[in-house]
Amino acid sequence: MPRQTSTILQLRQISKHYGEVRAVDGVDLEIPAGICFGLLGPNGAGKTTLIEIAEGIQAPTQGEVLFQGAARTAATNARMGIMFQSTALLDFMSVAETLAAFRRLYDHGADLEDLSALCHLSEIAGRRTTDLSGGQRQRLLLALALVNRPELVFLDEPSTGLDPQARHNLWAIIEDIKSQGKTIVLTTHYMEEAEHLCDTIAIMDRGRIIANGTVDQLLKAHCPEVGISIPIPATAGRAMPPDLPSHEHNGRVKFLASDLNRGLNLLLANGFDLSELQVHPPNLESVFLNLTGRHLRE
Amino acid sequence: MRLRRIMVMFTARNREFFRDRAAFGWNFFFPFLLVVGFAIMFGSDRHQSFKIGLFPQPAGPIAAEDLPMPPGVQETRYLSFIGFSDQASGMMRLQHHKIDLLVEVGAAGEAAGPANYRYWVSDTSPKGYIAERLLREGLRAEGDPLPVERAPIQGYQVPYIDWLFPGILAMNMMFSALYGVGFVVVRYRKNGVLKRLKATPLSPFEYLTAQMLSRLFLLMFSLVIVWICCAVIFRFRVVGSYLDLLVAFLLGGASLTAMGLVLAARGTSEEFTNGVLNFLSWPMMFLSEVWFSLEGAPEWVRQVAACFPLTHLLSAVREIMNEGATLTAVAPQLAILTLMTVVFLTIGALRFSWTR
Numbered sequence: 258m259p260r261q262t263s264t265i266l267q268l269r270q271i272s273k274h275y276g277e278v279r280a281v282d283g284v285d286l287e288i289p290a291g292i293c294f295g296l297l298g299p300n301g302a303g304k305t306t307l308i309e310i311a312e313g314i315q316a317p318t319q320g321e322v323l324f325q326g327a328a329r330t331a332a333t334n335a336r337m338g339i340m341f342q343s344t345a346l347l348d349f350m351s352v353a354e355t356l357a358a359f360r361r362l363y364d365h366g367a368d369l370e371d372l373s374a375l376c377h378l379s380e381i382a383g384r385r386t387t388d389l390s391g392g393q394r395q396r397l398l399l400a401l402a403l404v405n406r407p408e409l410v411f412l413d414e415p416s417t418g419l420d421p422q423a424r425h426n427l428w429a430i431i432e433d434i435k436s437q438g439k440t441i442v443l444t445t446h447y448m449e450e451a452e453h454l455c456d457t458i459a460i461m462d463r464g465r466i467i468a469n470g471t472v473d474q475l476l477k478a479h480c481p482e483v484g485i486s487i488p489i490p491a492t493a494g495r496a497m498p499p500d501l502p503s504h505e506h507n508g509r510v511k512f513l514a515s516d517l518n519r520g521l522n523l524l525l526a527n528g529f530d531l532s533e534l535q536v537h538p539p540n541l542e543s544v545f546l547n548l549t550g551r552h553l554r555e
Numbered sequence: 556m557r558l559r560r561i562m563v564m565f566t567a568r569n570r571e572f573f574r575d576r577a578a579f580g581w582n583f584f585f586p587f588l589l590v591v592g593f594a595i596m597f598g599s600d601r602h603q604s605f606k607i608g609l610f611p612q613p614a615g616p617i618a619a620e621d622l623p624m625p626p627g628v629q630e631t632r633y634l635s636f637i638g639f640s641d642q643a644s645g646m647m648r649l650q651h652h653k654i655d656l657l658v659e660v661g662a663a664g665e666a667a668g669p670a671n672y673r674y675w676v677s678d679t680s681p682k683g684y685i686a687e688r689l690l691r692e693g694l695r696a697e698g699d700p701l702p703v704e705r706a707p708i709q710g711y712q713v714p715y716i717d718w719l720f721p722g723i724l725a726m727n728m729m730f731s732a733l734y735g736v737g738f739v740v741v742r743y744r745k746n747g748v749l750k751r752l753k754a755t756p757l758s759p760f761e762y763l764t765a766q767m768l769s770r771l772f773l774l775m776f777s778l779v780i781v782w783i784c785c786a787v788i789f790r791f792r793v794v795g796s797y798l799d800l801l802v803a804f805l806l807g808g809a810s811l812t813a814m815g816l817v818l819a820a821r822g823t824s825e826e827f828t829n830g831v832l833n834f835l836s837w838p839m840m841f842l843s844e845v846w847f848s849l850e851g852a853p854e855w856v857r858q859v860a861a862c863f864p865l866t867h868l869l870s871a872v873r874e875i876m877n878e879g880a881t882l883t884a885v886a887p888q889l890a891i892l893t894l895m896t897v898v899f900l901t902i903g904a905l906r907f908s909w910t911r
Contacts, residue, residue: 314753314910331756339754345746347567349574354567361563362755401751 264326265290265409265440266311271320273306273464280306281317282464288457290408293431293441295455297448297541299551303464304444305342305413311442312339312411324409335363338407340398342414342444346386352397353382356404363405376400376430392423399430410434412443416450428453448541460545467548472541479544482513484537485520491530498523511537560757564765565772572735572773583780585727604635605686606850608645608654612638616851623660624672628693634686637851649675650708651877652718653848655686673704679714713877716789721872722845724781728774728804729811729839729865733832736770736815738825744910745823753909760904766819767812767900774808775801794879802882803875806892807868813899814864820906839863844870867891 266288273281281303288294296304309315311322313329324333346355356373360366373379376396381389389397395415402410412431416424431454435441445451451458452472459469468475486509497503501512501523514520517536524531537543545551573579609617609624617636619629628634637654639645645657659673674690676683687705743749752762785791793800814835822828842849842856843865849857860866871888874880882889 312754314750334754335756337754339751341747341750341754343747344751345743345748346751347571347748349571350567354570358563358567359755362560362752362757364756405755 263290264288265324266442267323267326268307268311269321269323271307271310271317271322273303273310273315274318279464281310284320284461284464284466286459286466286469288440288442290440291438292456293435293443293454295451295458296442296444296461297446297451297455297458297545298444298461299446299545302446302461304446304461307461308411308413308442308444312337314339335405336408338402338405338410340395340402340410340412340415342417344398346394346397348387349385351383351385352378352389352393355386355397356400359401359404366405367403369404372400372403375403375433377426390423392419392426395419395423395427396430399427403434407439409440409442412441414444414446416445416447424450448545452541458541460541460548462545462549468544475541475544476539479547480539482515483517483520483539484511484513484543485517485524486511486535486537487524487529487531488533491533495528498527509535557756557761560761561765561768564757564762565769568766568769569772572769583777583784587781587784604633605656605682605689606635606637606654606848607686607690608637608639608648608657608850609660610639610642610645610657612640612660614638614640614644624658625694627695628690631689631693634689634693635851646675646708648848648850649677650713651848651873652677652680652713652715653844653850655680655682656690658690673706675706675708677708677713677715679716681715714790714792717791717877718873719846720785720789720791721876722869724778724804725807725843725865725869725872726840726845727781728778728808728868729836731774731777732770732808732811733815733818733836735773736766736812737818737832738828740766740816740819741822741825741828744908745825749909759907759909763816763900763904763907767809767816770812770815771805771808774812775805778804778808791876793876795875795881799875799880799882799885800872803868803871803885803889806889806896807864807872810864810868810892810895810899813896813903816903817899817906820903821908821911823911839865842866843868864892864895867895 264287266286268284268286271281271284272279284307296308298304306315310317310320313322313334322329324337327333347358350358353369353373356369356378360369370379373382376399378393378396378400381393384393386394386397399412399415402412415431416427419427428450431441431443435454441454443451443454455472457469457471458475459466460475461467468479470478486506488509489505492510498512501514501520503510503512505511512520512524514523521531609622612623615638617638619634619636622629622636637648639648639657642657642659645654648654649657655676657675661671672694674687676687740749749762818828818831818835838859840846842860843863844860845865849860867888871880871885871892874885874888
């Protein structure tokens, strides 16, 4: 008898090895129901391997995955929806036929008209899947992930390769799905996407979770400073304030201050010209940089 | 197992087939072209050997130097000789185009009159005509008149096209089954379609069953269309029952499709799969008597041929079409085809992977 829990998905000591390579290395995660959980990390961090283990597509080398406190079964799998990072569709089928075919694979499922409306597919229902644009194709794949009215939705790099407009359209749909109370597990290497959509974020690098929490928690814990930058010529002949660590980057000197007001006061007190000042609020990129010494997209 | 899920995949695969107009058209055009092309080509092929059966002789191939015929015949190129113990077994091969000409050796002193040799040749066989000319030329050295007498074939002579036609249909069925299942499923695995399906309640058995049913439906559909088109141009005589023919083709198609499923069970490399498909289909095509008979071939070649479903399919179909055999008469071939289907399907289902 599964125990009652508000945790919808648990990963316990998950590892996946390919020979000597440890793609996933002892990951523990608990994902509460009803949130959008983000798995953020650079390419090759192990995100897709981990999410495919959670989906049941790959078997872990060790560890276990629990859905609502119990081992997964065929019945519980039918309560999950998956949007893979790269998937081809059945050839020579229209959008409507593809949705209908996948819908019929389940005993229960979504109303296809509602689903088409949610994913903005109604106007292209008759179009062949081979004739879709990148954004339309991703929206169809997202609709397929929702065709069985899942409680838990996995979205693996859903906006990769999309132009900014298509990406924002997709984000709007994902926000609609969130508002329906579904749990979303989303992997991305786009910091903005994680910040925009996710309630909780785990940062992954080299097969391990290196930080986990809300955006605020991660920023406070791993990147408490705000950045202030001015052009290098504006610092000519001025002594650097000893209380403000700094480094040069792209023709500017960047100071890191634990408090913005105090940092600005120190710079003014030292006679710096702040007319071309830029403020760099901390973000997940800075968190990743601080934790690993590397950028997310290196 | 849900029949509904099988039907979803069955329908999807059929839609793909019918909507891919290029492939769809080629499926009909290819066998039709072969029938027409090879019917023409066989008359002008000078590079093949001509099989001459002799009786009464020990059964099996006869070396030229052991031939109980004059040197003129022994030295004639492009002739190969096969011994038969009696006239009936030789005549049966001749009537079904497994040999091109049948010679009775030592006919003198019996009903054959002054001739030492009496022969039979099919009037409908282009190879038989050339073999006859070669034989008569080889015997000419024995003097005039030729010590040979041509005798009429008693009973029904199977027209050459009637013998060739089932072979081409079965060969087309083989290529369609192997590539239409083996190659397509590997492509789906490579591009992630199968991974997407794995995330649904669809089971491997349901998926494979749908693939098999779909391919069988398409094979039989193509078969009927090609048959009708060819029948408009060529005159075929089906001695047996059309229903029996359909059953034989159905079981043969099932075994060939199941063979394709074994190849489709694993792998993500289309190139590798293509190589394996060639490795299987070409020997099968040449050893299953699609184009020529294995009469007189070494025993090991016959044993290899017996491993192929196409051999048993063709044997059953030709017996029904050319000889009027019933399903009971071809039950051994049908049983082998059924057994092969079960074995191939079991292997395919056990080995199947959605992603690897």
